[in-house]
Amino acid sequence: MEIPTYEEDENSEEDLNNQQSFNVTDSQDEEGNQHEESTSTTDEETESTSTTDEETESTSTTDEETESSSTTDEETESTSTTDEETESTSTTDEETESTSTTDEETDQQKTDSERVCKKYGISFHQLSQVKILMRTHTENKPYSCKECDKGFSRISNLKRHMRIHTGEKPFSCKECEKSFRDVLHLNTHMRIHTEEKPFSCKECKKYFSFLSHLKIHMRTHTGEKPFTCKYCDKCYSYSSHLNTHMRIHTGERHFSCKYCGKCIRDEYDLKIHMRIHTGEGPFSCKYCDKCYSYSSHLKTHMRTHTGEKPFSCKKCKKSFHDGSNLKSHMIIHTGEKPFSCKECDKSFSFLSNFKRHMKSHI
Template sequence: MTRTTYSQFVCDHCDEGFRSAAALTRHCNMINLPLTHSCTKCMSQFHNHILLVTHKERCLRPAPSQHVCHICGKHLTTAFNLKNHLVRHAGTRRHKCDQCSASFYTAAELCSHQKTHTTERPYICRYNCGKTFRFCSARSMHERVHMDASKRIYQCEYCPKSYVTPSECRTHQKYHNLTRDHGCEICHISFKTAKHYRSHLKSNAHKTLEERAKAAAYPNSRGKNRSPN
C-alpha cells in the first residue's frame, strides 16, 4: 500500500504526513512525543515547529474571531473543531460501525475504529525487520526501537539507558530503587528480585559451588558407605 504524503503537516519523528494540524497532533500524542515548542504569547506548548506556527496564526487573531462553545464556554481554534465539539454535547453518535454495535461522534473516529475489524496491516516497518501495523502511530512507536539512543526520548534518571515508551522507562527505574534483599549464601551474591534469585539458583555456576560447599562440609561422605576391602 502506497502512503499518501502531505507536505505541510509532517511529523519530525517519523516523516509521516497528515491532512491537518489536528491529525498531526493526535499522531504525536499517540506516540508520546514531548512538547518542545512554546508560544511566547500564551505559553501553550506543541510537539514541533509547524504546529507552533499554525497556532501562532490563530493566537494572534483578535478575540471575536475565536470560536466559542455556547454550552460550556470552551474556545476552539476553527469552525470545524467547534462543530465536532458541539456534536459531543448533543450526545448523538450518528456514525455507526457496520460490523459491530459501536457508534461514534465523528467520521474520523469511526474510520479509526473500523481498522480494528480488518487483518490488513498496511504500515510496514521502514527498518526492514518484517513487522507490520494497522496504524502509522503504532509503527512510529515501534520504529524507535531501531533508532539511536537520541530518538529514545525517555531517559532513565539513574543511568544512561533510554527507552521508547514512558512505561518501559518507569519499569526499568524501579530496579534502581530496589534493595538487594535476596542473597545467595553459597555464592555471596545478592539480587533485587526473587525472580532473579530463583534464576540464579538454577544456574550451573551456583550448582557447581553448591556441590563444592557440600564436599567441603562433609569430606568423608563419599567413602562413608563403601564396604571395607
C-alpha cells in the first residue's frame, strides 16, 4: 500500500485552497455582480424615480402653468369684463353728460325764450325786466298813488308821479337853473342849450332836437291831418293851427296890435302883422335883393326870375305865378261879380274896377 507523499498533499491542499479561493472569489464575484446588478437596478429605479419625479415635477409645472394660464385667462377675462364695465360706465357717463347737456340746453333755451317779450319780440338780459314790461301789456299795475289812485307798473314811475303832488323838482339845469321832476326831462331840455339834434327825417334829412317835433314834421310828407274842427270838419296837421282856426268860429281875438289896435287871433299872426308897422323885411331875393315881410311873398316873387307858373286854368290852360292871379282869371269864365256897389247896386268882377267905380260917387 502506497502512502501518499507530502508533496501531493500539499498540492492537493493548494488546489483545494485555490478551489476554495476561486469559489469564494466566484461567490464574491457573484455577490458583487448581484450587488452591482442590484445597484444597477436601484440606479435604474432611482433614475426611473428621478424621471418620475421629473415627470411629476414637469406635470406639476404643467399644472402650475395650466393653473397660471387659467388664472391668466381668468384675469384676462376679468380684465375684459372690467374694461367692458368701464366702457359701459364711460358710455353711461357720456349718455348722462349728453342728457345733462341736453337738459342744460333745454333749460337755456327755455330761459332765453322767457327773456323775450312775446308781444314785440324784444330781448332782455334779465327776466325781471321782461316781467316789468309785460305789466304794460297786461295792464297789471300793482303800485297805486294814494293821492289820486292812479296805478303804475313800476315803483320808479310811482315815485316820479308823486312829485306832481309834492311839487318836488330835484333836477336843475346848470345853464338856466330850470328845474324838472325827472332826469329824462332834464336831459331833453339840455338839447336846447347844446343844440343837439339826434332825430332826422328820412325824407328831407332835416334834423330835430325832439322826437315829438320829428313826428309833427313827418305829417308834411304823409299829409296826415289828425286835428278836425268840430264846427266845419276842416282838418289840420297841427293842433296850434286848429286852435287858431277855432277862433274864427268863436270870434276870439286874444292879441291886439299896439300901433293900430287891430285884434289878431294868434301871436304868430300878430308878429307878422307888426312887420307892416316896423317895415321889417327878413326875406330877401337873391337875384334883385328885394325884401319881403312874408316868406310866401318872396316865393311868389322868385317865380318872376325862374319863370315858373304852377297855377293853370282848367278852361283855357293859361298859367300864372300865384294862386290869387288864377282866381281873378277864373271870374272871366264863371262871370262871377263878387264886388257890389252899395250906392247903385252895380256889381264888378274885379276889385280894381270896383274901386274905380266908387270914385264916381264921391
